Amino acid sequence: MQYPEAVEELIEYFRQLPGVGRRGAERLALALLDWEADKQRLFGLAVAKLPERIGNCPECGAIAPAGEVCAICSDSRRDGTLLCVVENMPQLFAVEKGNSYRGKYLVLGGRLSPLDGEDGSSLNLELLRKRASGGEVKEIILALSPDVEGRATAAYLAELLADAPVKLTRPALGLPAGSNLSFADSATISAAFSGRTDLK
Amino acid sequence: MQYPEAVEELIEYFRQLPGVGRRGAERLALALLDWEADKQRLFGLAVAKLPERIGNCPECGAIAPAGEVCAICSDSRRDGTLLCVVENMPQLFAVEKGNSYRGKYLVLGGRLSPLDGEDGSSLNLELLRKRASGGEVKEIILALSPDVEGRATAAYLAELLADAPVKLTRPALGLPAGSNLSFADSATISAAFSGRTDLK
Numbered sequence: 001m002q003y004p005e006a007v008e009e010l011i012e013y014f015r016q017l018p019g020v021g022r023r024g025a026e027r028l029a030l031a032l033l034d035w036e037a038d039k040q041r042l043f044g045l046a047v048a049k050l051p052e053r054i055g056n057c058p059e060c061g062a063i064a065p066a067g068e069v070c071a072i073c074s075d076s077r078r079d080g081t082l083l084c085v086v087e088n089m090p091q092l093f094a095v096e097k098g099n100s101y102r103g104k105y106l107v108l109g110g111r112l113s114p115l116d117g118e119d120g121s122s123l124n125l126e127l128l129r130k131r132a133s134g135g136e137v138k139e140i141i142l143a144l145s146p147d148v149e150g151r152a153t154a155a156y157l158a159e160l161l162a163d164a165p166v167k168l169t170r171p172a173l174g175l176p177a178g179s180n181l182s183f184a185d186s187a188t189i190s191a192a193f194s195g196r197t198d199l200k
Numbered sequence: 201m202q203y204p205e206a207v208e209e210l211i212e213y214f215r216q217l218p219g220v221g222r223r224g225a226e227r228l229a230l231a232l233l234d235w236e237a238d239k240q241r242l243f244g245l246a247v248a249k250l251p252e253r254i255g256n257c258p259e260c261g262a263i264a265p266a267g268e269v270c271a272i273c274s275d276s277r278r279d280g281t282l283l284c285v286v287e288n289m290p291q292l293f294a295v296e297k298g299n300s301y302r303g304k305y306l307v308l309g310g311r312l313s314p315l316d317g318e319d320g321s322s323l324n325l326e327l328l329r330k331r332a333s334g335g336e337v338k339e340i341i342l343a344l345s346p347d348v349e350g351r352a353t354a355a356y357l358a359e360l361l362a363d364a365p366v367k368l369t370r371p372a373l374g375l376p377a378g379s380n381l382s383f384a385d386s387a388t389i390s391a392a393f394s395g396r397t398d399l400k
Contacts, residue, residue: 037251048244051237
């Protein structure tokens with residue numbers, strides 16, 4: 001049996017979300033069909049109105065209510081001399097969950113990835129350069145993922161910011177807290193040993 | 201950091217889909233924010249317009265384009281003397297994927313589940329009774345899941361249809377095709393042995 005066209009369309013949209021395959025998309029669409037009509041309409045409008053309701057913070061590139069500065073950039077208790085560069089919003093939230101960083105952010109909006117056609121032109125590089133040379137920021141933490149593309153992006157940014165009057169750092173590489181040493185990969189062990197800290 | 205209100209709303213809706221927890225809902229919402237504005241609008245409208253575009257087939261209760269008889273009920277090549285009763289659309293699609301059943305369906309819209317407040321009042325029982333006594337149907341296959349609530353529902357339906365001029369059957373219980381006998385549970389083994397078939 002074919003799904004009605006309206007359902008098939010819905011399945012195609014759900015499939016484009018991360019981690020959702022054809023079967024998962026069918027399951028989500030069929031579950032949605034069991035909702036009350038009003039709830040379907042409200043959910044649909046919540047999605048359809050995203051472009052009007054959500055935009056990017058003009059100071060850091062993070063998601064924010066349309067036309068507004070984001071909650072972090074407008075928070076005067078955050079340390080404006082520290083700027084943490086992340087690839088995307090999930091990474092920003094990950095750093096926030098760490099609950100120790102009190103500086104501000106710059107959301108790149110991606111990473112260099114030549115194979116996927118990302119040459120940096122859609123990244124927030126102009127904004128980063130502006131923040132780096134604006135005078136307020138003293139240190140920029142390049143918190144990109146320590147994988148191949150993340151390192152390449154960090155190296156590219158370090159070059160871009162070579163002349164900016166800021167300190168450039170990156171988070172420490174080492175053993176994840178709570179992990180078992182015997183399961184650590186060799187690159188992590190190597191980084192953890194070369195970056196060892198004094199105990200006394 | 202708080203999500204903007206529009207994003208928080210979206211997360212709450214995603215959470216109400218099956219198999220989607222808080223983290224998963226955040227991931228889906230953030231992925232959706234990366235879509236083009238036009239695609240967000242089209243997806244939203246595809247959801248919001250479901251109530252106008254999708255309804256229930258008046259003959260079998262399956263999902264169908266609003267106001268229309270579903271594709272199976274309107275297919276004259278399907279055997280109208282066979283009626284397969286399923287709980288919901290995923291079960292109907294499961295039977296269809298078996299690719300051997302060529303009769304028609306009746307979608308109950310649920311199962312008896314007193315603990316969840318389902319006493320049968322929202323099930324398509326009236327439609328079932330009408331089909332059972334309409335004259336065309338000769339056999340009704342109660343293809344409910346062979347678990348506690350499914351069996352209770354099948355027993356209830358069997359009683360409801362006791363006087364109807366139709367044969368009542370249910371799918372065979374037994375070993376799943378391709379399974380390993382040593383992993384079968386005792387109830388399945390027992391059903392498979394008592395329902396054994398002649399080989400010559």
